[in-house]
Amino acid sequence: MTTGSVIARSWRSFTGRTSAHIPPSPGRGWHGHTLRRRVWASFTGAELRPARSHGPLPDEALLDLPSQPAPDRSRSGSLAPGWFTLPRLPQGSGLAAAGGDSVLIEASSPDGRARFLVRGPGITAPEHRLELILDTAGTDRPLMTVVSYPGPDGTEQLLLVPVVRGRFGPPASYVRLPGFDAAATLTASGAVPVTPNSSWTAAQVAASVGAALNDATREAWRQVRELLADEGLQAVIDRGLR
Template sequence: MSRAAVPPRLWTSLTGGHRVSPRRTAERGRAGYTLWQRTRASFSGVVLPPRAVPAAVPVPRQVPVRRREAGDGTPGWFSLPPLPTVAALTASGSDTVVLETTAPDGRTTFLLRHPAGDTSEYGLELVVHGGVDADRPLLVTVSYTRQDGRERVLLVPLMPARFGPAASYVRLSGFGPGAAWAAVGPAPLRTDTDVTTDTDWTRDTVVDSVRAALNETTRDAWRRVSELVGDDVREAIGSALG
């Protein structure tokens, strides 16, 4: 075997001789090369230049958003689909359903209605199929952004009907196309203590929610709620019912 047939670095290693190639001044690259590339370069005496390795992009930490709780067994807040702009052009001659969606529980239907004779307001009908206790109303909390940019929170109670599913019908004052809205529930009405300390049960919210009722069925549900809550909330409900 001649020296010319063997790479200089390997020849030096085999013969125990002195280094025949000049000391490299550049750092030998490893990152970005395969094992085979590094091995072949080692035997051939080729110095692999360092490759620029893209810095890892940090993944933003997902911080959970704290949501208001609406009642025991709350499944969590969920977004509702925005009202399409074309729906705002619905004729006002009759009470028309312009949007329909179902909650994650699969048994609660949200029906966005355009009340007859009113071109600026929308109404929300909530229908729950089964699972409603006659002694303890269910509660749905709806939050949405009004056209003026303010947030509105509505508490909507539901009681079982004599015939058919439990249903309530409320006015969505200031709601319009593209408005962001979400809901939580239905969940059984909480105890007196919980209702008193829940931030959703402020006097203004309770009064606003009661006055949003669009039919007697919804007002009856509020009368049932008033029998189960503390004095402050009961007085607020009574004053709103008139």
């Protein structure tokens, strides 16, 4: 039997720590696993094999990626697999963005499939905005990218950004970045196909749908809604699109 209360054992299991009298299991690994998997393992006692830190991720790991939160950048010098950091905004970007549509950052994902354009706030648009342009070749399903950044209170903000093929022009979405500060750093995940089992919190979906700025982004959310099996998330999307 293990030592300590159930709460203490669950906390040690969730964080990957072990009792001073019990040697760590050689097969256990937490890095690279989603929060959902770590919680499940902590309460069932299941062993999680160490995730690969190099090379391509397996398909099942990619499908979990959009629900995986970005790591705490204040505590870790590296990002979880599939995440990458966008360049910081240049100094003086607030003045440069006075016209309301200045592009402050233009960057690509490591695989070259996504382009990120961060636009500054202006007179008619008081918040920073993000335009995401994706190469959706080879898929008829919506693709989802997650953008993460520290909010005004220091907590990590996660914004879901779906993209679908359009009739004309490249597939793109346009969203607000609520609470984004020019001194903060944007982190993004690779784009992955949405599946019926894709899972996010209702609060994340509500905030993300509410951040949509154009019809293409709202259409992407409609297609995401049709794919999801979770009726609760479907209802959240419906309310956000009204």
